Amino acid sequence: MFVHVLADDAAKLSDLCGILDRRVRIAAERLDVDANLSQAPHAVVVCADLRVVRNIAALKKRSVRMAKVPKRIFLVEEPSHVCISQAYALGATLVVPSTINQSKLLAALADPADPERASPPGAPQQDNAVEVAAAAIGSMFTAASLGEPIDVIGTKEAGKKIADRITERGLTEWLTTVRRHHEGTYQHCLLVTGVAIDFGLSLGLRRTDLERLHSAAMFHDIGKATIPLAILDKPGRLDAEERALIESHPVAGYDFLKAQTGISAEILDAVRHHHEYLDGSGYPDALCAESIPDIVRVLTISDIFAALIEHRHYKPTMPRAEAYGILSRMQGKLERALVAAFKEVALSR
């Protein structure tokens, strides 16, 4: 395997080369020194501070050539929403913390690349739903964390691309691809959207309802944009203060989206209420069954299932059957008929 290693200073470059040395063939380069490689690499590994404008400009300059490399792993030093979404905007196919250990980095490099990711010269344009959707979610989180307007139309279009992709290739392929390439909140939003779409398709929803559902899924956790990743991605138990902060995200998302144009009342309602349960034990408004519309019930089931089957670096991925078992034991909280209908989506689609 031939790996192109890029870093914004010599010390990082030599650390990275030390980690990869003797396991793979390396061409190491500082971002500000641009040499022509004699051979196309299998992967590029980038370690740079993405808060620095000079580094972003240097990576943009390389973006056309980098897009031809099947695997583009970005190591981020500062795990903030802005740095992670910047990495995706610069074309990352996987974003990991710069503290990643040798065996995990080697495993990520050895994992077969998604065949859609790099087109050989002259090949027809391929379906790039994962990258489009990841970039849309990335830029939505960046805008929300900076308090700027989001690209509502672009986000909805990305949702449509996911729907087309799942209609064509099924849910399993989507789950596998997303879990291989994305981490944390971004992975979660892509998984929820995919699961909700497949659930909607299996229920035979009308086109307009399906579009409403996948838009709600794309936007549903935008309120997490201002919550520090150290809390969102905390592996252990949360204390009361941290839990309260996390539980503020449906209202924060609702308030943020309400100020944007082009988001319907049904979508706003779904964002605000995706953590409500039929028995009134959910949040933020402790709604009861009759006040929870169908689209929200479908989104809630998709959200819980997606959260259970997420791939996290600190724990093994839960099998889909086990996750469905947990859902089906949440008696009184979720609509029984919908959970029964979800079985096929969870286990076999």
Ligand SMILES: [Fe+2]
């Ligand atoms: Fe949520």
Ligand SMILES: [Fe+2]
């Ligand atoms: Fe969620």
